[in-house]
Amino acid sequence: MANDLSTPLTGRKRKPGERKPRGFPLARVLLGLIALILGGFVARLALVDDPDGGRPTDEVAITSTRNANSLASDVANGPVTITADPQQYPAGQVPAAAPAPGADRYAALPDLSEETANGPIPRISATGETPFATYATPPETPIVAGQHTIAIIVTGLGINEQGSLDAIDQLPAAVTLAFAPYGKTLQSTVSSARADGHEILLEVPLEPFDYPQNDPGPQTLLTGEPPRANLDKLFWLMARFGGYVGLINNMGARFTASAADFSPMMEELGARGLGYIDDGSSNRSLAPQLAAGNKVPYSRADLVIDTNPAREPILAALGSLEAKAQQNGSAIGIVSALPISIQSVAEWSRALQSKGITLVPVSALMQ
Template sequence: MHFRSVLESSNDSRGFQVTAEDLNAPLGTGKPKRRRFTIPALVPRVVASALAACVLIFALWALLVDDPFGGEPVAIAPVQSRTPAASKAEQPPAAQAKASSAQAGSAAPEKAPRPGAKTVTIIDGLSGKRQDVTVGDAPQSAGTRGGVDERLVESSPQGAIPVVGPDGARAADVYARPVKGVPAGPRVAIMVGGLGVSAVATGEALAKLPAAVTLGFTPYGQDLARLVSRARGEGREIVLQVPMEPFDYPDNDAGPQTLLTSLSPEQNLDRLHWAMSRFAGYVGIANYMGARFTAAEPALGPVMRDAGKRGLIYLDDGTSARSVTSQIAGAANMPFAKANIVLDAVPTP
């Protein structure tokens, strides 16, 4: 008992009182336990409620807000209303006199139109450039300044394209090169194609080739209207070369807006009208490449029939033995010609 009382009253080296229970207890069991960090049970409920509120707001916005573009980017530009300029009647007499004199001075260099002449505006669908061409009341021949007969032009979504005139006039006749003293024997017709893409090469062809040689222009180039007008002004006959699908397309590509066998007739006609609108004054169309396309009657038929209804001829360049152009032209009663000799099939210097 005396020994127990001594132990109960004894202290350890740090000054803490030590009891018998402390001496008999296992080591390490008396340490205070650390409190672990726990997430209050209320936090997940708050997060779930916030997410549910966001979903509800988005659903209400989709139902109530009219957004026909479905979230696509939309550009909004302010439109400012401008007050119209004062008319001549509202301007003082002195201002009217100054304006009239200024207009007269600026218009002095322009030549007065011929009596009975009319002006047709041709819009280049590729560049948007406008060109005013003066035409007379009577049909103009191919050698008359390269003018365009307004009776043979109609508007389309692609631009101005050929059409048969109200009096039955056709581009194949009006724009044909006039021939005098036609011999009774065999004749030779030569067409040089691929013009228009290079202004330099086209200029050399116009300078060196005789006027009797027919020129084929592709619908590509920056100055087609001027070059064609120059050629027709020199008495040359013009043919539009329409890009058509070759067998190795797209490795061998005829160019933008190529007519393809994989497209619908409506799509190919839209591309045909695009090519037709590049310039005016041609007697007909010809294939530019197109070995695969000219061999497919379902694709080629609507194109040739549309050209025939517009008063144009069709010229097959003779490069494909599989072409069915002659059969389609015969069934459609369309003016048709086919080359039987290809000059410079392998270009030589």
Template sequence: MPAPRSEPSPLRGPLLAGLGAACAFIVLAGALSVFAGGEPAPAGAAADIAARPDPVILAEAEPEVDAPAAPFDDGPVEDVTLPGVADTEAALTAPPAPERPAAPRAPLPGLYEDGPGGPLPVIGADGQRPDAAYARAHSQRTGPVVALIVGGLGMSERLTLEAIETLPPEVTLSFAPYARDLQGWIDRARAAGHEVLIELPMEPFDYPNNDPGPHTLLAEAGAAENERRLTWLLSRAAGYTGVINYQGARLGASQAPLARVLARLEARGLTVFHDGAGRRPVIEAAGREAGARLVLADRVIDSDPGRDAVEQRLLELEALALQNGAALGSGFAYPVTVEAARAWAEGLSRRGYVLAPASHVAKLRHAQTRET
């Protein structure tokens, strides 16, 4: 007796039709690949592609703590880590810049000499200073002037690109001297219209537990040793209009050694910016002793890195500019700082203020000093 026939499943037809369509697609794709001169794709290629993860986005790595270095032992540059920044090869190399109007190529002829790491800035035979040659041109609009320096750049690709590409070109950018391809980053920032500073690591009170990195300028180092360190730092790249401190509370409290450093910077035609943290009277006295073009910031805008606090410091800069004619702020390239500064700058002109590069505030204050 023949076995009873089972009823066909209601899903069997659609499944067979779908399987047939998939087979036809694979055969057709293989044929097209061969026709185009390539090899047929493996049978599991579509599934493999679908299973691949999304592209990895570089994350900010937690910094490693280096062991304290022996006195005056600078160590290899590649080993340096700084607080709050990534330290990976991908994050330290500047990506290719998009096509933009080029800034004058640095170094400019007659404004450099050979140094241990590259070109060292010098005052030209005709008296031209690097700080003037590399400064961003500023319009002569009238109104209270506000300038902003955003620093800590070059050590994180994501943060550096965000600062270069989203902040107005009038915002001055400062770069850590330890960044790999530092010249590439500076070239990219200048191509986007920003003027640039180099950060000088200076000794804090808790050094070496808090180590700003190799070639830190020290209060107890001799003049020749600090000169050697300064020469290395300044020769890391070209095209910057001046320098700004990175930390440095202890050196900033030591007038004589600080004055010697400032005198060397003045001799090379560089403006010295300082974030203003620390003993301002000592820093100002060292600047006068050295005859340096020294400019102290009026506010560190992200000493409290909360969004509300940063916005409050930016408003204080406006009040100081209204009161004194000009004001200068400094900050670090935290995401909150960059975003708050970008949003704040958008409405400045409507409120009657003029956003200017830091070099313009330096020029105004230098002129006031000469008049008094």
């Protein structure tokens, strides 16, 4: 008879009367625990009248003295009238709104502004007034025949706030100031310039031949783009601040030589009553023809004063500008906002009248 210990487990048969071994009754224990928990929960609900389970509570009246939505309150109390955009009214039929406390009286005039998605941009008023004529600074004395005149334009202002304010303080009011469209304090610096009597231009970045290696800045108007895309950029630039008589190019030799790309921009300036100054950097610019065709007040700069940014070269260049004015009757010079350039122009301007030459805002020399 074989030994039971040597018999394989899988083949082992149970002896007569031998009982099958039992495992641990886990399922019955779990069912019992669940039943016990449910019974305790039901008993608590039935015997304890405390739906919050004993958590501390308090009652506070919800009240408010602040009217967060006055329009909603007005609607709740009765019919209201919502005024439409004043631009939809004919001229003269909308009462002027009272100026806000501390309102800037040198800001753009509402009648000469059109609201866009980027902010207000200049336009001709309903009565035919143009931004060029309205914002132009007249010469201190009327220009007479035979009088020699010079206009100086300072470019690159607005990015450095303190440098811009220093230029405004140091320069005579007849100097025209051109502001780049990227400064964070443009509204205040432009207002300071206008309050001091300066005439204002907006610098607009246009595509040069070596773009993008030479990049005039964000929102540059480019050749080959749809006219609508360039006009959208132009409107963004024009909305940076108000009160300017016109635009002056920043670079743009390629753009100003392309009639297909430059024409829509010049048409827009003519339709909005703005002037245009060509900085004179490109002989291929079509600005004279396009300005004449769109009745845009226009002129071209004769000389960049501070190509060599040092006092003596700057004064020498200003002397050359005087010679041009005496020869041609007038001349326009452009200078950057470098401190040495500002100081040199301020020094030079003090003796200009004694030479028989009058310093005038650039609008006085624009056709």
